[in-house]
Amino acid sequence: xxxxxxxxxxxPEIQARxxxxxxxxxxxxxxxxxxxxxxxxxxxIVLPSRPEVTQQHGYFHAGATSAIADTSGGYAAFTLFxxxxxxxxxxxxxxxxxxxxxxxxxxxxxGLKSGRTLTVCQLEVFGVQDGxxxxxxxxxxxxxRVNRPEG
Amino acid sequence: xxxxxxxxxxxPEIQARxxxxxxxxxxxxxxxxxxxxxxxxxxxIVLPSRPEVTQQHGYFHAGATSAIADTSGGYAAFTLFxxxxxxxxxxxxxxxxxxxxxxxxxxxxxGLKSGRTLTVCQLEVFGVQDGxxxxxxxxxxxxxRVNRPEG
Amino acid sequence: xxxxxxxxxxxPEIQARxxxxxxxxxxxxxxxxxxxxxxxxxxxIVLPSRPEVTQQHGYFHAGATSAIADTSGGYAAFTLFxxxxxxxxxxxxxxxxxxxxxxxxxxxxxGLKSGRTLTVCQLEVFGVQDGxxxxxxxxxxxxxRVNRPEG
Amino acid sequence: xxxxxxxxxxxPEIQARxxxxxxxxxxxxxxxxxxxxxxxxxxxIVLPSRPEVTQQHGYFHAGATSAIADTSGGYAAFTLFxxxxxxxxxxxxxxxxxxxxxxxxxxxxxGLKSGRTLTVCQLEVFGVQDGxxxxxxxxxxxxxRVNRPEG
Numbered sequence: 001x002x003x004x005x006x007x008x009x010x011x012p013e014i015q016a017r018x019x020x021x022x023x024x025x026x027x028x029x030x031x032x033x034x035x036x037x038x039x040x041x042x043x044x045i046v047l048p049s050r051p052e053v054t055q056q057h058g059y060f061h062a063g064a065t066s067a068i069a070d071t072s073g074g075y076a077a078f079t080l081f082x083x084x085x086x087x088x089x090x091x092x093x094x095x096x097x098x099x100x101x102x103x104x105x106x107x108x109x110x111g112l113k114s115g116r117t118l119t120v121c122q123l124e125v126f127g128v129q130d131g132x133x134x135x136x137x138x139x140x141x142x143x144x145r146v147n148r149p150e151g
Numbered sequence: 152x153x154x155x156x157x158x159x160x161x162x163p164e165i166q167a168r169x170x171x172x173x174x175x176x177x178x179x180x181x182x183x184x185x186x187x188x189x190x191x192x193x194x195x196i197v198l199p200s201r202p203e204v205t206q207q208h209g210y211f212h213a214g215a216t217s218a219i220a221d222t223s224g225g226y227a228a229f230t231l232f233x234x235x236x237x238x239x240x241x242x243x244x245x246x247x248x249x250x251x252x253x254x255x256x257x258x259x260x261x262g263l264k265s266g267r268t269l270t271v272c273q274l275e276v277f278g279v280q281d282g283x284x285x286x287x288x289x290x291x292x293x294x295x296r297v298n299r300p301e302g
Numbered sequence: 303x304x305x306x307x308x309x310x311x312x313x314p315e316i317q318a319r320x321x322x323x324x325x326x327x328x329x330x331x332x333x334x335x336x337x338x339x340x341x342x343x344x345x346x347i348v349l350p351s352r353p354e355v356t357q358q359h360g361y362f363h364a365g366a367t368s369a370i371a372d373t374s375g376g377y378a379a380f381t382l383f384x385x386x387x388x389x390x391x392x393x394x395x396x397x398x399x400x401x402x403x404x405x406x407x408x409x410x411x412x413g414l415k416s417g418r419t420l421t422v423c424q425l426e427v428f429g430v431q432d433g434x435x436x437x438x439x440x441x442x443x444x445x446x447r448v449n450r451p452e453g
Numbered sequence: 454x455x456x457x458x459x460x461x462x463x464x465p466e467i468q469a470r471x472x473x474x475x476x477x478x479x480x481x482x483x484x485x486x487x488x489x490x491x492x493x494x495x496x497x498i499v500l501p502s503r504p505e506v507t508q509q510h511g512y513f514h515a516g517a518t519s520a521i522a523d524t525s526g527g528y529a530a531f532t533l534f535x536x537x538x539x540x541x542x543x544x545x546x547x548x549x550x551x552x553x554x555x556x557x558x559x560x561x562x563x564g565l566k567s568g569r570t571l572t573v574c575q576l577e578v579f580g581v582q583d584g585x586x587x588x589x590x591x592x593x594x595x596x597x598r599v600n601r602p603e604g
Contacts, residue, residue, distance in 0.1 A: 021207040022207070024206075024207040024208075025205065025206050025207050025212065026201075026202040026203040026204060026205040026206075026212070027203065027204050027205060027206065027212035027214055027215055028212075029203070030181060030182075030203040030204070031181070050177075051177040052177045052178065052180070052181040053177060053178050053181070054176065054177040054178060055176050055177075055178065055222075056172040056173070056175040056176050057175075057237075061176065061177070061178035061179075061218065061222075062217075062218075062221050062240045062243075063178055063214060063215070063217055063218020063219070063221050063222065064178050064214070064218070066213075066214055066217045066218070066221070067212065067213075067214020067215070067217070067218065068214070070213050070214050070217070071206075071212075071214065086208075088247070088250065089213045089247050090246065090247065090392070090420060090444060091244065091245060091246040091247065091290075091393070091422075091444055092213075092244070092245065093242065093243070093244035093245075093395055093546040093593060094242060094243065094244075095241065095242040095566075095573045095593060095595060096239070096240050096241065096242065097566045097568075097573060098566075098568075099239065113548075113550045113551075113588060113591075115550075115551075117419075117446070118392060118446070120393075120548045120550060120591070135566060138566075138573070138593070139242075139593065140546060140548060140591070140592065140593050142392060142393055142444065142548060144419070144420070241543070241571060241595060242544070242573075242595055244395040244442060244546055246415075246422045246442065246444060248415045248417075248422060249415075249417075264397075264399045264400075264437065264440075266399075266400075268570075268597070269543060269597070271397045271399060271440070271544075286415060289415075289422070289442070290442065291395060291397060291440070291441065291442050293397060293543060293544055293595065295570070295571070323509040324509070326509040326510075327507065327508050327509050327514065328503075328504040328505045328506060328507040328508075328514070329505065329506050329507060329508065329514035329516055329517050330514075331505070332483060332484070332505040332506070333483070352479075353479040354479040354480065354482070354483040355479060355480050355483070356478065356479040356480060357478050357479075357480065357524075358474040358475070358477040358478050359477075359539075363478065363479070363480035363481075363520060363524075364519075364520075364523045364542045364545075365480055365516060365517070365519055365520020365521070365523050365524065366480050366516070366520070368515075368516055368519045368520070368523070369514065369515075369516020369517070369519070369520065370516070372515045372516050372519070373508075373514075373516065388510075390549070390552065391515045391549050392548065392549065393546065393547060393548040393549065393592075394515075394546070394547065395544065395545070395546035395547075396544060396545065396546075397543065397544040398541070398542050398543065398544065401541065441544075
């Protein structure tokens with residue numbers, strides 16, 4: 001799961017669809033998360049550190065960490081399917097590896113196995129400080145492909 | 152896991168500790184979540200429905216659902232240990248059973264097994280509408296007991 | 303999740319289908335597992351303790367515990383669907399709550415949520431000794447309904 | 454998670470300890486599994502295909518797949534700690550990606566994060582046929598370090 005220096009970018013159409021969808025996610029706006037990269041099978045979301053996303057000791061709340069991990073996984077799967085598809089999270093499991101304070105979070109992910117119906121994604125969240133990153137949470141997510149709802 | 156009509160309440164000291172801790176959780180305030188019941192081994196958190204906690208189709212975001220599930224599990228475990236203990240989430244797994252729109256969420260939970268170091272909790276989230284509730288997510292969480300940090 | 307003294311039994315047809323299927327599971331025979339109860343949404347499998355199912359310290363191997371948990375969950379889901387359906391495990395998560403030595407294992411389970419495509423099951427494994435049982439593992443499983451393969 | 458052509462081998466002492474421990478695992482012997490590689494943070498176990506490890510349709514049983522995944526993860530963590538330590542599985546989650554018939558299985562893994570008490574491992578199981586391998590299951594495991602029991 002090493003990052004490559006050069007990444008293929010997703011097509012402009014896919015990027016536009018994902019950014020439009022992301023902007024409609026009330027929770028991402030509330031948290032202050034933003035998308036920073038959309039590649040085939042991989043989407044990065046950054047969540048800046050601020051008191052509103054913490055738990056009682058000032059660390060990132062596991063719920064905030066999970067929210068960006070889950071969202072990045074869903075959109076990463078989204079890059080692999082045709083336009084009329086949508087991906088819903090069936091379930092995920094996440095390990096919180098280290099309490100993180102005062103570091104922006106970045107959730108990336110790596111597509112693992114896409115079937116016709118189900119897709120399984122690896123979820124990774126890094127804490128970034130002074131240009132250095134460390135893995136703070138990782139997980140595994142199952143998504144189901146559905147026809148796009150009209151809402 | 153049927154709910155009983157009469158529940159034992161946690162002691163006033165434990166209730167006060169949990170409410171104080173909850174109020175310091177920036178994320179719970181941001182989401183608009185509130186605690187509605189603190190019993191030994193079981194804590195209820197309600198998350199009212201509003202656009203700020205949704206994903207792109209107006210359903211509750213899995214991250215918001217998970218955040219209250221994870222938090223209620225942590226505090227439920229918290230009710231079982233002495234005052235100088237704290238509970239950190241090691242990991243959890245959650246199934247999103249049904250997309251939920253326009254219903255307040257309520258995360259309850261049921262303590263399962265508490266060891267000296269690790270505790271395993273069942274996580275349940277219900278959607279409530281017109282006084283009727285339905286299970287919308289359920290999961291399982293592993294917590295580790297640590298000495299309370301000073302922060 | 304208390305057990306009731308009186309359980310409804312599954313229909314003779316469903317019981318016969320499950321027993322026939324179970325007998326074709328090479329692994330269950332190899333382990334020495336057997337079915338002891340088939341009720342709608344709940345199947346019990348007993349795995350007697352013997353050295354061949356242990357890990358290096360003489361405890362039940364997590365793999366043996368998981369195998370009966372996974373199998374009982376699959377058959378429990380199987381009781382809820384028409385004859386031409388089959389259930390495949392998509393994923394499961396299991397917590398090993400306590401090392402268990404010299405006690406037969408029994409995996410029961412409790413159906414949780416069955417949709418048209420996916421079913422989510424609670425998995426429970428008990429250690430039984432001198433007529434007393436204790437929960438030794440519990441988990442959560444996602445199954446997918448497929449048309450019965452011909453094999 | 455690409456495999457490198459050249460791997461560092463674990464020390465002869467660690468290899469000997471793991472092989473001795475593995476030989477005491479009744480279940481591994483019963484299944485017919487064997488260790489094929491012991492590197493720091495990575496252990497390979499091969500499970501040949503035979504009817505005794507299948508489910509009702511002749512595919513590898515999820516329980517057999519899980520047993521080698523769980524075991525390889527535990528030993529991989531074992532390579533990273535001093536001799537008086539032992540690793541117990543706290544929990545794991547595994548996705549069964551594809552039904553597999555008539556192919557030997559090989560469980561490798563990749564150590565992820567080792568703390569003083571808890572270690573989180575990635576679990577991977579490949580089906581191998583005609584020299585080609587494909588990922589058939591992957592998961593994530595939490596282990597706890599304990600003092601070695603005397604048994």
